[in-house]
Amino acid sequence: MQSNNSAGKVIESNLGTPPYSSLQTKTKKRKVNTVLFWFILPGFLIYSIFYAGPTVFALYLSFTDWNGVADAYNFVGLSNYKELLTDSPIFTQSLGNNLKFTLTVLIFQTILSLFFAILVAKNSKKNVFFRAIFFFPTIVASVSIAFIWTFMYDPNIGVINSLLNKVGLEQLGQSWLGNQKIAIYSLAFVQFWAHTGQVLIIFVAGLQAIPKELYEAISLEGATKWQTFRHITWPLLAPSATIVIAYTTIQSFKAFDLVIAMTGGGPSHSTEILSTFLYHEAFTNFRFGYSSAASVIFMIIIAVITVLQFKLLKSDDVKY
């Protein structure tokens, strides 16, 4: 799709270059331009004032020691960054939790969504119905998802412990969100429970794009199911896999609502992740400058993942 567009662009720009026509189009376009800039202006202003501007201002704040209330504040250079990177156990712990959370989600969400995508890839009535069910949690507010799973995990009346009791495994019963060792994984489970059905659709689209003739050809050669997957499905699915992996990584790295509503980052910061760390530093501890520095680091991490995604997508030019 992307390559098609860029090819189209090349053709267009080549067609537009005969020297004699350029003067003509220039005078024509100048008249058109002013109206078009009025088209852009309202959106430009709202985006600049309420989103882009504040992002730049966050960078500025990160070099100050402002507490959000006082009139005066000092420039402290890089000391917020220095403190974060060398002398902030909670920041380091949050980063670690981000890593545990993201990796757990990434592994389970990618494997499960691929597995079930293969099962429901064909457009039969039954498969469309199952896809709709799997996708369903995506449209429910994450606050609601958070409450639902707080209840499922409830140590006394929660479904999980009740079910374990029923099948005689009560020794496995736990305070799923209260145990510092496992709380972050309990949250990760909820995240991929809610979003596996979403990325599954990306795999389904990728699978449907694979030409049927390839499957026919390899089955004529007597390939096993595993060989078919290994030699046809997997290599041709690589672009979809890149999208799924990048999207899952970014989405789970940015998780916020689930954690705020289920544990608030506790117990004792064992589920604190970068996004909630930022929020607490700013609006509980009133360290606006410090929190801004953390948010700049957060943004850099996301930017790096995004750029890597684009690089990978470009290099994954699979030919049929």
Add this chain to the structure above:
Amino acid sequence: MKGLSKNTLLIIYAAIVLLPFSMVLFTTFKTTPELYRNPLGLPDSWSLTNYQDLFMKESMSTYFMNSIIVTLSSVAIIIFLSSLIAYAIFRLPKKIGYILFGFFVVGMMVPTQVNMIPIYLLINKLGLLDTRLGVILVTVGSLIPIAVFILTGFMKTLPEELIEAAKIDGAGEWKIYSKVVVPLSLPSIATVTIFAFVIVWNDLLYPLLLLKSTEVKTLPIALLSFQGQYLTNYPMIFSGVIIASIPMILAYIFMQRYFIAGMTAGSIK
């Protein structure tokens, strides 16, 4: 045999997805003591007391209205402004178009928590703290990037001849935009509408940051405050969850194809 085991797997996954939701629905018909006595089973009676209480004791109808106002206005403004931007990018000389496209789309890389402090300060300075307008403006600003990205990508595929033909007929830019390009772009506009609708209706961060009073709170932030208020009164909290989800569920049942397409386009950003 093989088909059977495949179906079994699909049914197990569907059950894992649907079981929690059905537990929630059953719970809303129970009283709290009943829930502790019988957490897993069906309710003794299908009583709507919890729903009634939410509307009587809590300002549920106000929250609901607020969510509708914030969502509808935000989505309408996003669609209108972003389609104008996408159209202009599509029509402007390639170089200027690319620069503008880059300027808008780079915003997709910024996680919403990154600029929340400056946004809070700005809205406070403008006297818009605790107003729906404040939330709407910030929401629009935050979703313009993805909307411009999807709409521009679609408009690029429109045949130039159509626009040239309209121009020869003497149509101005506004007319070409409203009479030719927007009608042709309806599939991508539908995609962005659904995507933005789900995001805004369910958004927690901006209401949490900017809204405090009952009169302006939206559903997600109201649910969050119920949690503090009712602690483990799950029947009450879940009745709120059901009410907050109903519009989305109804829309999903009737338009699931568009929902799936819209949310997927939004994810491939």
